[in-house]
Amino acid sequence: MMNKLLLRASAFLLALSAALPATAFPDRPLRFVVPNTAGSATDTLARTIAAYVQQKTGQSVVVENKAGANGIIATEFVAKSAADGYTVLIGNVTTNAANPSLYKKLPYDADKDFAPLSGLGRASQVMAVNNDVPARTVAEFIALAKANPSKYAFGSGGASARVASETFAQMAGVKMLHVPYKGNPLALNDLMAGQIQLFFPDMSSALPLIRGGKIRALAVTSGTRSSYLPDVPTLNESGLPGYEASVWFAAYAPAGTPADVVGALNRLIAEGVRSEPSVAFFRGIAMEPFPTTPDELRRFTRKEIDSWARAIKAAGIQPE
Structure with missing residues (x-):
């Protein structure tokens, strides 16, 4: 009788152990x-x-x-x-x-x-400029950049900002200087200080500065306007059809x-x-x-x- 009980208990424990993971994850930092x-x-x-x-x-x-x-x-x-x-x-x-x-x-x-x-x-991303740049629209910025080849510099804190900028330059037919950074915060600091004139940061990084009047948004890169910046047009609306990032x-x-x-x-x-x-x-x-x-x-x-x-x-x- 005792042996049968032991066998049943062993079988129950084996079934239980099979149903549970050997070690819970995570068990350390x-x-x-x-x-x-x-x-x-x-x-x-x-x-x-x-x-x-x-x-x-x-x-x-x-x-x-x-x-x-x-x-x-x-x-x-x-x-x-x-x-x-x-x-x-x-x-x-x-x-x-x-x-x-x-x-x-x-x-x-x-x-x-x-x-x-x-x-x-x-x-989405935002096409943002330093407040001293005398352009209130994408068309005005393109006109400035065409009239002053390689005068305006754009920053990139990563591939998304660089590709967005280079795509803009290619579609708009303008020449600008590229200044790479280790991250968006550094590029945004230089944009506010006027060390660069253009930057395409992500919306989350740019929004507080735009709302605070520290930088100016000319357009958003999404296919439709952002609910966070409803008065800012898309680049597609601003004369660059097909632009989206x-x-x-x-x-x-x-x-x-x-x-x-x-x-x-x-x-x-x-x-x-x-x-x-x-x-x-x-x-x-x-x-x-x-x-x-x-x-x-x-x-x-x-x-x-x-x-x-x-x-x-x-x-x-x-x-x-």
Whole structure:
């Protein structure tokens, strides 16, 4: 009788152990690696999602900024990290879509070296000028730039701003100087100071400065007007038919991360994007929530890599 009870107990424990994961994930602190400077849209978004994940799991989430080299430093770091789910790239359109066409050789493969987790957010860009620039419309800026070839300088804190600017220059038929920066905040500071005259930041970075009168918005890059700047026309409306651009942010783990860990991270991050505090945060920075499944993000990323390759070629940008 005792042996039968022991056998039944053993069978029950085996069934229970099979139904439960051997170790709950995460069981130690996580690291969110950001390829941009503190204060950038990618950084503030990372910290918002990190706060949710930390509250939900009880594990601390360290946000680590590794800015520089157009996001390559941080992206390579994550690509070569242990595939255990504890190091996550808070990537963006630059790191995971544009860079493959901006460089002849990258130390990472934007598709094969990552396990997509979830989309985070999407936003349009703004064509913004320094307040001293005597142009109130896109047409007036184009006229100034044509009358003064290479006099006006545009900044880029990443691929999205550079491609937006180069596409504008190509479509408008103007010549401008390119000044690269390590991140949008630095470029915005120089735009306000008049060191550069034109910049195409994401809406979330630009909106507070536009509303505060620190810089002037001439147009938005989206296909339709933004509800955040309803009086600002699109570039398409402003004489550049077909012009459209946007930025996006997403989370990736190193390739080879176990499927159950990818699933756990997807649930945590997507839930964080949908949470009430995050939705309020998105609304406050003029960004749209963009939660996805891992498969949806993989398909989206591949499509974006192809789309940016065409845009970069059309803008006449030569790979470095």
